[in-house]
Amino acid sequence: TELFSVNDPGRSRGDTLTARELLARGAARVNTELSGQPLLQARLMQTLGTVHQQLGMSDQARLLFDDALRIRTREFGTNDTLVAESLHGLGDVARTKGDLKAADSLYARTLTIRRAVLGPDNIDVGSTLAAIAVLRARQNRLVDAESLYYQVLTLDERLRSRDDRSYLRRRSGLATVYMRQRRYAEAESLFRQVLAVQERVLGADDYD
Secondary structure (H helix, E strand, O other), rough: HHHHHHHHHHHHOOOOOOOOHHHHHHHHHHHHHHOOOHHHHHHHHHHHHHHHHHHHOOOHHHHHHHHHHHHHHHHHHHHHHHHHHHHHHHHHHHHOOOHHEEEEEEEEHHHHHHHHHHHHOOHHHHHHHHHHHHHHHHHHHHHHHHHHHHHHHHHHHHHHOOOOOHHHHHHHHHHHHHHHHOOOOHHHHHHHHHHHHHHHOOOOOOOO
8 A cells, every 4th residue: 555655745756657667566565575474465466466467467467476376385285266366367367478278277277276175156166167268269169168158157147147247248258159150140149138238237438
């Protein structure tokens, strides 16, 4: 929270910092100032890694996820849900950078841990299945992607609201698979269903 004290003119001396500069400062401070609180350090590294990934800063995200994974593995062993969270983040980075083989391996490890610890009917398990569905589409394995989306959506319909953003994104992902399979009528129908809910729930100017 002290990062935001830069808004104090006496400390910032008139400098204007971007969100990315604040993130860089935050990552440096987490790395150096929280070594005595490893669990909190890893948690903040994971959060900062996620934000970097969302901003398209994949190399920085990977470093943060790697550090979080190292700490969490040391503290909890290899079969913990927090370890799985860091593995999932690294899978997202690998997929973004086009290293699909590495992403496949990281997601598989994540799914194994989450299923073993959380059971099959869990939102985090669904999130990993959804990530693998996106990966299968990137690999042009469209039949596998379709099957995974069916699994995820079946799970989501039990665990999420029908207005949930993630649920809607996954329905849109399935529609994209239909489109790539040249099943245009099914794709259009599903896209229109999703769009109608998105406009109602998220507003017409939402990114999705």
